[in-house]
Every structure is written in C-alpha cells, then in structure tokens.
Amino acid sequence: MTEASLNTFKGTAAQEEKLQEVIAKHKDMPGALLPVLQEAQGIYGYLPIEVQQMVADGLGISLSEVYGVATFYSQFSLTPKGKHRISVCLGTACYVKGADKILAEIENKLGIKSGECTPDGLFSIDSCRCVGACGLAPVMMIDDEVYGKLTPDQVGAIIDKYAEEGGK
Amino acid sequence: MKLEELNKIKKEHEQIVKVRKLIASEGEKLAKETGYRKQVLVCGGTGCTSSGSKKVIAALEKSLKENGLEDEILVVRTGCFGLCSLGPILIVYPEGAFYSQATTEGVERIVKEHLKEGNVVKDLLYQETVHEDGSIISLSETAFYKKQLRVALRNCGVIDPEDINEYIAVDGYQALAKVLTSMTPDDVINEITASGLRGRGGGGFPTGRKWSFAKASQNDIKYVCCNADEGDPGAFMDRSILEGDPQCIIEAMIIAGYAIGAHQGFVYIRAEYPIAVERLQKAIDQAREYGFLGKDIFGSGFDFDMEIRLGAGAFVCGEETALMTSIEGNRGEPRPRPPFPAVKGLFGKPTVLNNVETYANIAQIILNGSDWFTSMGTPKSPGTKVFALGGKITNVGLVEIPMGTTLREIVEEIGGGIPNGKKFKAAQTGGPSGGCIPAQHIDTPIDYDSLIELGSMMGSGGMIILDEDTCMVDIAKFYLEFTVDESCGKCTPCRVGTRRLLQYLDKITEGKGEMEDLERIEELANHMQSSSLCALGQTAPNPVLSTMGYFKDEYIAHIKDKTCPAGVCKALTKYEIIPEKCKGCTLCARNCPVGAISGTVKQPHVIDQDKCIKCGLCMSNCKFSAIHTH
Numbered sequence: 001m002t003e004a005s006l007n008t009f010k011g012t013a014a015q016e017e018k019l020q021e022v023i024a025k026h027k028d029m030p031g032a033l034l035p036v037l038q039e040a041q042g043i044y045g046y047l048p049i050e051v052q053q054m055v056a057d058g059l060g061i062s063l064s065e066v067y068g069v070a071t072f073y074s075q076f077s078l079t080p081k082g083k084h085r086i087s088v089c090l091g092t093a094c095y096v097k098g099a100d101k102i103l104a105e106i107e108n109k110l111g112i113k114s115g116e117c118t119p120d121g122l123f124s125i126d127s128c129r130c131v132g133a134c135g136l137a138p139v140m141m142i143d144d145e146v147y148g149k150l151t152p153d154q155v156g157a158i159i160d161k162y163a164e165e166g167g168k
Numbered sequence: 169m170k171l172e173e174l175n176k177i178k179k180e181h182e183q184i185v186k187v188r189k190l191i192a193s194e195g196e197k198l199a200k201e202t203g204y205r206k207q208v209l210v211c212g213g214t215g216c217t218s219s220g221s222k223k224v225i226a227a228l229e230k231s232l233k234e235n236g237l238e239d240e241i242l243v244v245r246t247g248c249f250g251l252c253s254l255g256p257i258l259i260v261y262p263e264g265a266f267y268s269q270a271t272t273e274g275v276e277r278i279v280k281e282h283l284k285e286g287n288v289v290k291d292l293l294y295q296e297t298v299h300e301d302g303s304i305i306s307l308s309e310t311a312f313y314k315k316q317l318r319v320a321l322r323n324c325g326v327i328d329p330e331d332i333n334e335y336i337a338v339d340g341y342q343a344l345a346k347v348l349t350s351m352t353p354d355d356v357i358n359e360i361t362a363s364g365l366r367g368r369g370g371g372g373f374p375t376g377r378k379w380s381f382a383k384a385s386q387n388d389i390k391y392v393c394c395n396a397d398e399g400d401p402g403a404f405m406d407r408s409i410l411e412g413d414p415q416c417i418i419e420a421m422i423i424a425g426y427a428i429g430a431h432q433g434f435v436y437i438r439a440e441y442p443i444a445v446e447r448l449q450k451a452i453d454q455a456r457e458y459g460f461l462g463k464d465i466f467g468s469g470f471d472f473d474m475e476i477r478l479g480a481g482a483f484v485c486g487e488e489t490a491l492m493t494s495i496e497g498n499r500g501e502p503r504p505r506p507p508f509p510a511v512k513g514l515f516g517k518p519t520v521l522n523n524v525e526t527y528a529n530i531a532q533i534i535l536n537g538s539d540w541f542t543s544m545g546t547p548k549s550p551g552t553k554v555f556a557l558g559g560k561i562t563n564v565g566l567v568e569i570p571m572g573t574t575l576r577e578i579v580e581e582i583g584g585g586i587p588n589g590k591k592f593k594a595a596q597t598g599g600p601s602g603g604c605i606p607a608q609h610i611d612t613p614i615d616y617d618s619l620i621e622l623g624s625m626m627g628s629g630g631m632i633i634l635d636e637d638t639c640m641v642d643i644a645k646f647y648l649e650f651t652v653d654e655s656c657g658k659c660t661p662c663r664v665g666t667r668r669l670l671q672y673l674d675k676i677t678e679g680k681g682e683m684e685d686l687e688r689i690e691e692l693a694n695h696m697q698s699s700s701l702c703a704l705g706q707t708a709p710n711p712v713l714s715t716m717g718y719f720k721d722e723y724i725a726h727i728k729d730k731t732c733p734a735g736v737c738k739a740l741t742k743y744e745i746i747p748e749k750c751k752g753c754t755l756c757a758r759n760c761p762v763g764a765i766s767g768t769v770k771q772p773h774v775i776d777q778d779k780c781i782k783c784g785l786c787m788s789n790c791k792f793s794a795i796h797t798h
Contacts (some may be wrong), residue, residue, distance in 0.1 A: 021277035032513060034480060038439065072499040073480030073655070075439055091401030092599065092632045093558035095646055101784075129483070129650070131440060132404035133218040134558040135252025135565055144219035 009050045016054070023058035032059060033069055037076060046077045062143070075151050082117045082124030084162050087141045091130030096154075099138040103127060105152040109159055122163065169459035169466060171345050174336060179336035184242070188261045188326055195262025204242040206283055207261045210270075211325065212245035212412050214404070214443055215252035215565075219269075224256045227272035230278040241283055247412015251312060251323035253564035254294060258305070259325075266307050268294040296769070311581050312563050317544065319552045320368075320405075320528035321568045324412030332454040335415040341460055343531035344419050347426055348468040348722075350585050351423035351534075358426040360530070361626045363538035364550040369486070369523030370598065370627045371703075372549070373618040376647065378520060381510035383426040385518035390430035393514060394522040395491055396437035398569060399483040400599030401650065404631030405554040406524035408566050410437070410444035413528070414451035418474065418626050420530035422460065425472045433474030436491050473481060483600070483654035486511075486628075487702045488521045501658045502702035523628065525554055545571030549615035550652055559596075559632035562587050567700050572613040575605055579633060590635040594718070598627030600647045600654075603714025604634070623714045625707070639736035640719040640725055645673040647711035649781070655704065662705025665696040669712060677737040681727040686716065735797035742798060745786075747772035750792035756786035756795065 009052075022039045026032040035160060036055055041047050047070050049063075056063040070076045088103040103125075107113055110123055117124040133139050134147025140155075184202045187195050188209065194354050199205060204714060210216075210225050225245060232238045249257050254268035260278070265288045267278060274292050281289050290298055296310045307313055318324075327334035335341070347356055361376025394417060396407040410417065421433045437445055453476060455461045463471045484490045485500040492514045494500035513519025528552060533541050542550040549571040555578070558564050562584030569578065575595055579585065586592050594604040604626035605612065612618050616626050634643065648670040657663045672689050675681050693709030700706045716723055725733050732740040745756070745765075752770040757763075764780045767773030775786070775795075787795040 031477070031495050033497035034494065035478070038478060038480065068499055069497070073482050075479075075481035092596070092630065092646070093564070095401075095634060096559045096634060096638060096643075104684060116177040128440070129399070129405070130401040131218075132214045132398075132407050133252075134402055134556060135215045135255060136218055137558065137564070138220070148218055 009048045010046060011048075015043050019051070019054060023055065027059065033066065034073075035060070035064070037070055041076060046080050048078065063116065080117060080121070083122050084124075084142055086123055086125045086159070087128045087131075087139075088114070088125070089129070089131050089133075089137070089139045090127045090129065091134070091137075093130070093134035094138040097137040101152050102138050102140060102150050102155060105155045106159065107154055123159070169341075171349065171466065174341055177333055178339075178342075181333045185327060185334055185337045188259075188264065190268040195264075205240045206263075207242045207244060208258055209246050209261065209325065210257060210258045210284070210459070211242045211247070211249050212329075212443075213248035213252075213324075213587045214441070214474075215248065216255035216257055217443065219255040221256035221270075223272055224258070224270045224275055228258075228274045228279065231276050232283070233273065235279055235284050237279065237283055241386050243326045245330070246327065247324040247329050248321075248408040248566055250316075250321070250566040250568075251294070251563060252500050252566065253562075257294075260288075263288060263304070263497060264293045265304060266297050267292050299351050312565075315573065315577055315582055316568050317531055317552050317570050318568050319524050319544070319716060320409060320554050320667070321412070321566065322532070323416065324408060324566075327413065329412050329414055330450050332415060332458060335413070340415055340531075341419055341534060343534035344422055344460065345466055346534060347423050348360050348466040348470055353427045353429065353585060356423060356534070357383060359538050360427075360533060363529075363533045363541040364548075365526065365529055365533060365541065366549060366616060367523060368525035368529075368553065368629070370625060370698055372626060375522060375526055378510060378522070379424065379427050382430075382506070382518050382520045385555060387518050389432075389515075389517045390428055391514045391517055391519040392423055392424045392428070392430045393492070393495070393519055394431040394433070394435040394527060395486065395488070395521055395523045396435055396441075397436060397479045397486045397491060398441075398628060399486045399654075400601075400628050400630045402558050402632050403556045403599060403628050405566055405629050407438075407441050407444050409528050409554075410441070410448050410489075411504035414444075414448045414456065416531055417448070417524060417527045418451055418455050420462070421474060422465065422472045423530055423534065424520055424522070424527075426470055428518070429470065430518075430520070430594065431471050431473070433472065434495055434514070435474065435476050436479055436485070436495055439478040445478065450675065452476070452777060482656070483650070484702070484704050486658045491521065492519065499656070501656045502704075504701060525629070546613065546615045548617055553626065553629060554615070555597075555629045555631045557583055557631050557633070559640045560586055560590065560635040560638070561633040569614075571615040574611050574613050576610045578614070578631070579610065583633065586633065586635050590637065593634045593638055594640070596624075596632040596634060596643065596711075597630065598625040598707075598710070599630045600650045601625060601703065601710055602627045603710045604643075604718065606718040623710070623717055629646050637734055637736070639677075639732050639734035640722050641673060641677055641732070642734075642736045643676060644671065644712045644715045648673055648708070651704065651708040655708070659699075659701035659705060661700040662702075662708060665692055665700070666707065666708050668692055669696075673712065676723065676726045677732070678739045679726065679730040679737075681723075683724075683727055685724060685727070686720075689716065709729055731798065740781055742777065743775055743780060743782060743784070743787060743795055744798070745773050745775055746794050746796060748794050751792055751794070753791070755789050755791065759785050759789045761785065 052066045056066045114125045114127050139148045187199045256270045257762045258267045297305050328685045357379050366372040461473050482500045485494045487502050490500045490502040509519045545551045586755045594606045596604045652666045655662045672685050750772040757765040
C-alpha cells in the first residue's frame with residue numbers, strides 16, 4: 001500500500017456501511033467475489049486498495065486473491081474515473097469505420113490518453129470492445145448516453161457540452 | 169402451473185399477438201376483436217435505444233394521449249427487428265407499415281395522419297417497402313428480409329419481451345410442458361441429437377452429444393449454464409435474443425436441466441449489456457411467479473431454478489472452462505481439458521454449457537420435431553444461423569439465414585451491397601478467432617465446414633464486411649492487438665506468441681518488414697495453434713494466417729515496395745495534392761493542424777512531407793478530390 005493511495009482515498013462512513021451490507025448479503029454464496037467487487041465499484045466508483053482490503057476481510061480471503069481478480073477483469077478500475085466517463089468503441093465494426101480517428105481526436109482535445117483522467121477530474125477516456133450498437137458505428141458513450149455515426153469533427157462540440165455543464 | 173392453465177393463458181393472449189402476423193385484411197378484423205384498433209411496435213433493443221427510441225416512445229405515448237387515442241392503440245416495446253442501421257424503427261399493425269429512422273416530430277405525424285385519420289405516412293416509411301406506384305410492400309418481401317428465415321429470432325420484434333403472457337401466446341412453454349409430461353430425459357436427448365443441432369457459439373459441437381455426456385456423468389449435483397458472454401467485437405446476436413425473447417432461453421435451460429438431471433442454472437452475461445440483463449432478470453422473476461421455475465414444475469416432480477452472473481469484461485471468459493472459473497469467483501483463466509465440463513465443470517460438478525443462440529433453437533425442435541429442423545440448412549449443418557452484419561455494408565443489422573446461404577446472397581441481397589460504390593473485398597467471420605472470405609469465394613455456401621475449409625470459422629456469428637479501402641495487414645493487426653489485450657497470460661504460447669506476432673505486424677506496417685518475417689510468422693503460428701491451452705491462443709493466429717493466405721500481395725507490397733495499397737498504414741502513406749485538380753481554395757492549408765500545407769490562393773498547394781503527420785484532415789476536407797494517397 002503506497003502512501004499516496006492512503007492519502008487520496010476518501011471513502012465515507014456511509015459508503016463503508018453500504019459495502020458491509022453488500023458483503024453480508026453475498027458472504028455465503030459460492031463465487032461471491034465478483035458480484036461483491038462489482039457492487040463495491042458501484043459504490044466507490046473504483047476499487048482502491050483500501051476497498052479491496054475491506055472486501056478481503058469481509059469475505060475471509062486474502063488481499064492478494066482480491067487484487068488478482070480486480071486486476072484481471074477490464075471492468076474493474078484501481079484508479080478513479082472522471083465525472084464523465086468517455087468510452088470509445090474499438091470493436092471491429094467501429095474500427096473499420098474509423099473509430100481510431102475518433103479516439104485520437106478525443107485524446108487530442110482533452111490532452112490525455114486512453115485510460116487516463118483529466119487533472120480536473122471531469123473526464124476520463126477508455127476504449128471498449130463493442131457496445132453492440134454496430135448499426136451506428138463508429139460509436140462512443142459518454143456516461144450512459146450513446147453517440148453514433150460519429151465523424152472526428154463532431155467530437156469537440158459534444159465534449160464541450162459536457163464541459164460547460166460540468167463547469168457549473 | 170398446469171397444462172390447462174398454460175393453455176388458458178395462451179388463449180387469452182393469442183389474438184393480440186396474431187394481429188402482428190396476419191396480412192392486413194384479416195388482421196383488421198381480428199384487431200377489432202382484441203379491443204385495440206391498431207398496435208404500434210417500437211424496437212427497444214440496444215441499437216434502436218442508442219439511436220433514441222426511448223424519446224420516440226415517450227413522444228408516441230404523449231401524442232396518443234393528446235389525441236385521445238391511448239385506449240384504442242396498443243404500444244408494444246419489442247426486441248430487435250434486425251435493421252439496426254435504420255433505427256429507431258416502429259411498425260404499425262394490422263397494416264404492417266414499417267417506419268424507419270423515426271423522430272419525435274415524425275411520430276406526431278404518424279399519430280395524427282396514420283393512427284387518427286387512417287392514412288399511412290408514406291414519406292416516413294422505410295423506402296424499400298414503398299412500391300413505385302405508391303403501394304406498400306410487405307416487409308417480408310423486401311430484399312433485407314426475403315431470404316431470411318427466423319427460428320432463433322422468431323419472437324424478436326414480435327412480442328413484448330417483458331410480458332411472459334405474450335411469450336405464452338406464441339407457444340411459449342409448450343415445449344417444456346411436452347417434455348415434462350410426456351418425454352423421458354433420453355427422449356429429449358435423442359430428439360436434440362437427431363436434429364443435428366450444433367453449438368452456435370462457434371465450435372459447432374453437436375448439442376445432443378454434449379447433453380448425453382453430462383447425463384451419463386453420475387453425480388447428485390449438476391449444472392446447466394448459458395454462455396451469454398458475447399465477447400467477439402462486432403457480434404450482437406446473443407444480446408438481441410436476450411433482449412427480444414428472454415423467456416425462450418429460460419425454457420430451453422429448464423429442458424436441458426431435465427435432460428441431464430440438473431436443478432440449477434446459471435446465465436453468465438456481459439455486464440456491458442444492461443438492457444439484456446434487466447430483461448432477463450424480469451423474465452426469470454416472471455417465470456418463477458408462474459411456476460416454470462421452482463419446485464414440481466408442471467406437477468412432474470422436477471425442480472429447477474436459475475440465476476444471473478455478470479461478466480466483468482474478459483474475452484477469455486467466453487471459453488467454457490474460463491467462464492466456469494469466473495462464475496466460481498476467480499480470475500477467469502481456462503483450465504486444461506480433460507476433464508471436460510460434462511464430467512467436471514462448474515464447482516467441480518458435471519455441467520452443460522451452451523450458447524444463447526443454441527438454446528433459442530431448443531423449444532422449437534421439441535415442438536416441431538427433429539425432421540422439421542433438418543429440413544432447413546445443409547445436411548451437416550442443419551437449421552439457421554444468426555449473423556451480426558456490420559462494417560462496410562448498407563444494411564447493418566441482424567440477419568438469420570438457413571445454413572448454406574451463399575455469402576453473395578448475404579452481401580448483395582440481404583445486406584444491400586457496399587455503400588459509396590466501393591468494391592467488396594472480403595468478409596471477416598469468427599472475429600479474433602476467425603479469418604476472412606475473399607471476393608473469389610463469395611459464392612461459397614456458408615456452414616460450419618465450408619468456413620473451416622476456407623481458413624475461417626463460424627464463430628458466434630459476427631460478419632464484418634470489408635471494402636477496397638481496408639488494409640488486410642491492418643485488420644490482422646487489429647485482431648492481434650485485441651488478443652494481446654485479452655490473452656489471460658496463463659500459458660506461454662498465447663501470452664508471448666500473440667505479442668511476438670503483433671511485433672511482426674507492427675514491423676511490416678511500419679515499412680521495416682523483411683520477407684523472412686512471413687516465414688517466421690507461419691512457424692510461430694503453428695506453435696501457438698498446437699500448444700496453447702485454450703481456443704483463444706489456438707485460434708489467435710487465424711486472422712494473420714488467413715489474410716496472409718488470401719492477400720499475400722498486400723503483405724509483400726508493405727515489405728518490398730514499402731507501400732500500403734489501401735492507403736491505411738500511416739507510415740507507408742503519403743498524402744499528395746494533384747496540381748491539376750487543386751483550385752487553390754486554401755481549405756486544406758487552413759485545416760492542417762501542423763501547418764504542413766503551403767501555397768497561394770487560386771494556385772495549386774503543396775504538402776511538406778517532412779511536416780505532415782498523415783492525419784488525413786486535408787483529404788477529408790477537400791471539395792475537389794484533389795488530394796490522394798499512395
């Protein structure tokens with residue numbers, strides 16, 4: 001556990017209470033770890049080492065086992081995500097229609113790379129493998145909203161819209 | 169639940185669904201009897217939801233209220249109709265009027281002009297359904313639907329997936345009733361074996377045999393699992409079935425449970441499919457409420473229940489042993505086989521695992537018999553297959569065709585051809601485990617065996633169409649990047665092999681390749697195929713081998729001539745202005761992010777190759793097609 005991550009973890013008592021409820025609910029179910037981590041990420045937005053430790057203690061397994069699972073699946077993030085999560089589909093249907101150019105444009109616009117978060121915490125970018133909206137390729141998602149049939153020149157205006165709302 | 173109760177529910181709801189299947193004149197009469205003059209079916213699948221069908225439904229309901237029609241018109245939110253690129257889609261019955269790309273404004277017109285005044289709004293219809301003389305062509309007669317045969321998708325876009333009564337109205341749970349009241353487990357397995365049904369997840373293993381192995385394993389506890397971890401990027405048929413007809417999967421899993429002697433089922437589904445998860449959960453709750461899940465189903469003494477487990481984003485979990493390891497709560501790594509899951513599967517117990525589309529065929533086979541099933545498709549691959557058609561094709565969407573349909577029929581007729589007058593280059597099937605079918609094999613009838621012969625595979629059913637602008641080396645690289653990301657790392661041939669393969673491709677696309685690299689790739693690929701632990705590593709070289717086999721000249725062009733014929737690979741692409749075509753409008757120079765273009769107004773411009781970052785902005789902005797790549 002690094003000093004930096006200790007300093008940055010800001011879990012609240014209410015969050016912890018929720019997590020303990022989740023652990024109690026799943027404790028005796030076979031294969032509980034995945035569902036617990038999924039709900040834990042729902043509560044905290046990510047899975048810092050402190051949360052993993054609580055899960056390990058709660059389920060009576062080792063931290064290394066929890067960490068092993070948390071780092072195996074791409075759904076889990078050990079670092080915080082932005083307030084708005086931008087997710088660019090790099091599935092095949094989107095790729096052949098130029099999704100890489102969409103991703104490059106977003107990275108360029110926000111000055112960060114895929115997998116990173118802007119310094120103000122407003123945006124994070126990830127690439128994903130197929131949201132299943134292949135009819136609209138290329139596609140990106142911002143939070144739960146899907147933007148389809150994109151061209152690189154549309155991307156800036158869409159992000160600006162969120163930046164304005166987020167700035168308020 | 170008893171058979172009489174089931175039939176009673178069926179009778180009560182039958183007519184309302186029948187309206188959607190009859191031709192207009194008969195439908196009209198029937199519609200009056202149901203109490204609803206007209207029905208509006210709106211697609212609520214992921215494709216249409218992404219293109220705004222929620223807003224369209226809200227506008228529709230609001231407009232119906234304002235016009236006082238809410239008691240005469242029934243609005244049904246269905247699953248996928250298949251024509252995803254034209255969403256949001258809505259269909260009005262009994263006419264069968266097919267409105268595509270619906271907007272909130274359009275909906276207001278449809279309510280007023282069509283639903284209220286009775287005049288179909290022709291300019292908003294899917295244009296393929298409007299005849300030159302203005303008459304409406306039935307949807308099943310359009311090029312997109314004509315050659316399709318819907319078995320697995322039979323209820324998608326027809327019933328409300330959140331209403332179990334509608335499923336019962338279309339013979340839902342009749343197969344389960346038949347199985348539990350009149351068939352032995354062996355009868356069930358024999359019927360499925362006789363149908364020749366093969367696993368629709370890609371491998372094509374005979375389903376009946378899989379079930380018989382699991383039945384033969386002696387154990388008090390066994391499991392039935394459904395693989396809904398549709399990881400092939402560009403494939404979405406399993407999701408569409410779960411969104412459009414979740415009950416048919418539940419029914420099939422109960423039947424499988426009865427056949428092998430299992431009482432518990434698990435559906436492992438991608439967390440990235442929120443709509444499918446929600447509908448499946450609702451469907452399970454309803455099935456439990458009606459007594460299809462639980463104790464003593466149909467008074468037969470047979471118990472069965474099931475639950476959902478969410479995947480967490482790992483492609484390898486589509487592999488059967490990895491999927492089970494993941495349900496057990498571990499890192500989703502595969503384990504060596506044997507023992508096969510039928511002997512030692514989930515939690516160490518005998519387990520049957522089938523894919524969503526495979527299950528979607530089960531109830532129909534039980535109801536209609538194996539002879540009916542083998543009458544479709546080819547002798548070795550009976551039945552139909554659902555494909556997610558995507559990429560450079562006009563009609564992007566979901567198509568279900570009898571096995572043995574040719575690729576040409578899919579591309580040119582159902583798919584509506586390649587947009588922008590481009591030429592068909594290849595179809596990629598089987599995703600990261602598959603390969604491509606080039607233009608010279610476009611007349612191949614598609615089934616499991618013909619695809620393997622061509623060096624590709626059925627896979628789960630993703631079919632990506634590539635046109636002349638696609639670089640085959642780049643596509644192979646795309647899939648390798650995917651498998652590098654998704655290799656779980658457990659075995660060396662896959663973990664290191666995928667990386668090394670990608671390095672060779674990187675080298676080639678950067679213009680640093682040598683002819684010897686092609687031999688090295690082949691040698692490495694052979695090792696990976698023979699020594700990787702699971703199918704992910706064994707099939708990972710396929711996209712490279714397949715493109716190298718059919719498009720070797722492109723590889724050689726990259727290596728020897730240092731050019732990318734399709735103009736995709738940046739390091740090998742040079743953007744140039746054709747002086748004769750350039751009007752000197754300065755648009756390119758103003759848009760160039762690095763100031764690499766110079767020239768005076770009304771004079772041909774020039775690109776400074778040292779500064780150019782090959783972003784392609786100049787080319788996409790040029791109004792005179794004066795910029796080309798080579």
